[in-house]
Amino acid sequence: MxxxxxxxxxxxxxxxxxxxxxxxxxxxxxxxxxxxxxxxxxxxxxxxxxxxxxxxxxxxxxxxxxxxxxxxxxxxxxxxxxxxxxxxxxxxxxxxxxxxxxxxxxxxxxxxxxxxxxxKKGLGRDPEVQALEDCACLVFLENYFADFSRKVEHDHMVRIVQKTWGKMSPRAHELALSLPMSAASAALVDEALGEA
Structure with missing residues (x-):
């Protein structure tokens, strides 16, 4: 059944x-x-x-x-x-x-x-809503980030990475940093997190 x-x-x-x-x-x-x-x-x-x-x-x-x-x-x-x-x-x-x-x-x-x-009601306070947001951020970083960053002006892209990072939990940060990335994407993340 x-x-x-x-x-x-x-x-x-x-x-x-x-x-x-x-x-x-x-x-x-x-x-x-x-x-x-x-x-x-x-x-x-x-x-x-x-x-x-x-x-x-x-x-x-x-x-x-x-x-x-x-x-x-x-x-x-x-x-x-x-x-x-x-x-x-x-x-x-x-x-x-x-x-x-x-x-x-x-x-x-x-x-x-x-x-x-x-x-996303309760984001930052509700662990389940945070988990949903973490999944969305990781899906973006793993599958869409590289193409998206080629279409968006550099400084704006740095701010997007910083905002995305700010919405993620420490566990999601850990998983994100383990993702394989191109040299250009990795440099953009490094720059964004260095300025965060």
């Missing part, structure tokens, strides 16, 4: 798989971008948080749920537009995940807890 957790996870991954954008994995296969991102998030959870419960696992898996449906370009340029877009995305992903959870048999309270984690 399928559990509520398995039903919800399948439903989340089903929505991720609808992402029309694809990414090429290290083995040369392609996958919907959002599904790849979600799997990368889940991969980092156990190194960050020992024995994560079902609710945290679902929140981590659903953090970017259907993000492609509301492009960043639909919002104003600059920091305020970015923060508004990110907040709205978190709210949408949380609401959708909560609905999927209730349909699968979770209580309203459990569903709202996951929505709150996805919305």
């Amino acid at each position: 399928t559990t509520a957790f398995e039903k919800t996870l399948d439903a989340i991954d089903g929505l991720h798989a609808q992402d029309p954008r694809t990414t090429t994995l290290k083995d040369g296969t392609t996958m919907p971008q959002e599904l790849a991102y979600a799997q990368r998030m889940s991969k980092w959870l156990t190194p960050i948080y020992a024995a994560p419960g079902e609710l945290l696992q679902l929140a981590v898996r659903a953090q970017h749920l259907q993000r492609w449906q509301v492009p960043r370009e639909d919002y104003d340029k600059g920091r305020v537009g970015y923060l508004t877009w990110r907040r709205d995305q978190g709210k949408r992903a949380g609401e959708t995940t909560a609905r999927l959870m209730e349909e699968a048999g979770y209580s309203a309270e459990e569903a709202q807890r996951v929505a709150a984690m996805i919305g």
Whole structure:
């Protein structure tokens, strides 16, 4: 018999798989971008948080749920537009995940807890929300940082690394420093942390 957790996870991954954008994995296969991102998030959870419960696992898996449906370009340029877009995305992903959870048999309270984690409510105070944020930062550093840094002005990129670092736990710092990086990426991290 399928559990509520398995039903919800399948439903989340089903929505991720609808992402029309694809990414090429290290083995040369392609996958919907959002599904790849979600799997990368889940991969980092156990190194960050020992024995994560079902609710945290679902929140981590659903953090970017259907993000492609509301492009960043639909919002104003600059920091305020970015923060508004990110907040709205978190709210949408949380609401959708909560609905999927209730349909699968979770209580309203459990569903709202996951929505709150996805919305990053309690960041810095709630260990589970911190674990979700740590996963997101590590996924960025491992998979997207090098390409992103080639598109962003150098001083701005230094500030992004500093802000990312400031949101991470000591355990995530340790894991981040063990990531393989190109010489250019490593130099950028060194510069950012030297100025932090």
